[in-house]
Structures are given as structure tokens and as C-alpha cells.
Amino acid sequence: MIKKIFFQSIFFNLFFFKEVFGAESGGMPQLNPEFWISQIFWLTLTFGVLYIILSKLILPKISSNLELRKSQIQDNIEAADKRRESSEAKLKEYDNIVLKSKSDAKNILGDAKENALKEINAKKETIEKQIDEEIEKAEQEINVLKKSAPEKINRIAKEMASEILKKLIGSEINNSSISAIVDDLSKKNGDKYYGN
């Protein structure tokens, strides 16, 4: 505050005591009013020109440059966002396609397996049926053979017995007695010979 008052007093005194401080007086050259008017004139001129050129030509350009850059950057960011979104959508689509094709492949595989199993089962069944039929047939044949077997054997036994007796005795023997004996034997020991 004291400094301020000091300077103020010097400053205002100078309006009245020009002669006190000469140019080479050794005091402050700032307080020599010789070139004050010149300084005021040139300050007004240079600062005025500077202000007019800056405010009319240069500053609007800088401001528009800044605005333009801002909007450009904003646009770029928006465009980048859009592209990212579209790429994300495409990625999703791609994932969906992959998932779908995977499930399709699974389905196809399952179907094929099922079909194959079905076919195999059907073939198995028919083959088993055929086998069963053939087995049945064979069993029937065997049964028929089995049933006819004692008769044949009896007959063979009768013939053989009559032949053997003929050779032993040398005369004909009543066939009916031989068959009676064989029948009797086969009835007695049939179980032992033929099973069942």
C-alpha cells in the first residue's frame, strides 16, 4: 500500500513538475514525459491494429477450426461406433450360424444313427424270424423222423430177425410171431432205445 501511494504521488506530481526529471537525470526514465504522447499514440495504434486483425480475421478462424475439429472427431467416433456395432452384429450372426450348423450336424448324425439302428433292428428281426422258422421246420422234420424211427427200426429188426432165423434154421418161420416179439420188445425197451 505504501509502495502504491509512493508511485501514485510520483506519477501525479509529474504532470506538474516536468523539469524535475530530465532524460539524463539519473532518475527513472519512465517518469520523463518527453515521449509519453508518442508512446500513447503508438500503443493505441499497434494495439488497435492488433485487436482489429485478431478479432476480425484470426480468432474466428481459430474458433471455427476448433469447432470443426470437435465435430470431425465426434463424427469419427460415431462412425467408429457404428462400425463396431455392425461388426458385433455380424459376429453374432456368424456365431448363430455356427451354432445352428453345429446343431444341424448333431441332428443329422442322430437321425442317421437312428435310421441305421432301425434298419439293423429290422434286419435282425427278419433274420431271427427266418432262423426261428427254419429251426421250427427242422425240429418238425426231426420230430417226424423221430416218430417214424421206431417203426422203421422195428421193421428192420423184424426183417433181420427173419433172415437170421432163416439162415440158422434153414426154414421159413412165421413172420407174425417174429413181429409180435419185436413189438413186444420195442414196447418194453422203447424208452431205453429212443430217448424221450
Place this chain on the structure above:
Amino acid sequence: MAANPMTQFEVYRIGPEIKIGAFDISFTNASLFMVISSLAILVIFNLGSKKNSLLPNKIQLLAEISYTFVSKMISDTAGSKAKPYFSFIFSLFMFVLFCNMFGMIPYTFTVTSHIIVTFVLAAFIFIAVTVIGFIKHGFGYLKLFVPSGVPIVLLPLIVIIEIISYLSRPISLSVRLFANMMAGHTMMKVFGGFVISLGVVGGWLPLSFSVALTGLEILVAFLQAYVFAILTCIYLNDALNLHH
């Protein structure tokens, strides 16, 4: 050059004496550095605004950083109403800054170390701000001198103090800049003189001091330009937004 540290502030005529009526408006070294500062500002900012590339080059970046710096300073201190005065405050800040910075080059002249220059600037700001205040608020602008919430007893005293402080604004504004520049440059000159007088043996200490002072003075040159501009913003804020 004499050892007198004040000779660096002397104004002398360059070229012929020009007179308009009784007024001497000769071109002086002070005028020269005003012209140089203004031209430097115009050249730098013209180059910085010429081309608009998305990735600014160095000079464009400089111009744009200065622009946003000043615009932020104004909007922070005086609000959005001060937008029409942006060009003026920008020019003022740049002019003072460049004058201060050119003064830091050896053998140059510091325009802002002259009280008449800073006083004309400050007086213009003071008158302009007062006129703006009266245009915006009419006689309501006088409410600036009556702070709210002051006891009635103290009011006359406060009003007188407020009026004095308001009227001393141009003086404090101009003297702050002028005294800072003058004191800094004088001190540098004094230490420079010590380097010479102490010679090779003892001159190293003032030399290193002088180097440190140069850094400090560059800081002060920027800071004083900033203070000058921000005080203008604050005065403008008073005129635009009365008591808020």
C-alpha cells in the same frame, strides 16, 4: 553503456521527429517493440490458424492452446456473458505477454516497463468496464459500492473504502505490471554489473544468480500478463454480473 541499471529503460527516437500539432509522436524504440510484439503475435496466430488439419502441427497447437487457455480463463472468472469481450482480453493478454517476453531478450526494450503504457491500458480497461457497468445496470451499478450484509453503522465507511478501491483499480493494475517489470529488469542489470565488476574470481556467484533470475523473470513475465488479463476479467465480471 553506463553501469546505471536504469539506462535500459530510456526511450529514444528512431528516425525523424514527427509532430502533430504540439504533440511529438516520433517513432521510438518503445514503438519499435510494440510493433515487433504485435507483428509477432499476428504472424504466429496467422500461421496457427491458416491450415486446419485434424492433427495440428506445432504452431497450430500453440495457437489453439492459447485460445482455449484464454477462453477458459474468461469463462471461469467472468462467466458466459463475457464472451463478446473475448477478443479484447485475448489481444490484451497476448500483447502484454509478448511485450514482457521480448523484454527478456538482452539489449531489447521492455514496453511494459513504462508506467505510461500500462497506465493507458489500465485506464482504458477501467473506463470501458465502468461504461459497460452503467450500460448494463444503469444507476444500479452504484450498488457495487454497497456490499450486502454490512451493518448500517459501518455502511458509510465501507462505501467510501469501496469507492476508493474501485478508483484505485487502474493505478494498482498499471503499477503492478510496470513495477514488476521494472524491478525485475533492474535487478538483472544490477547482477549483470556485479559479474563485470567482480571479474573472473568473484563473478561466478552473481552470474549463477543472474541465470536463476532470468528463469524467474520469464516466469514473472508470464505471470504478470496472466494477472493483468485475469484482473481485467474480474473487473469485467463486476460490471456484467453485479453481486452474485
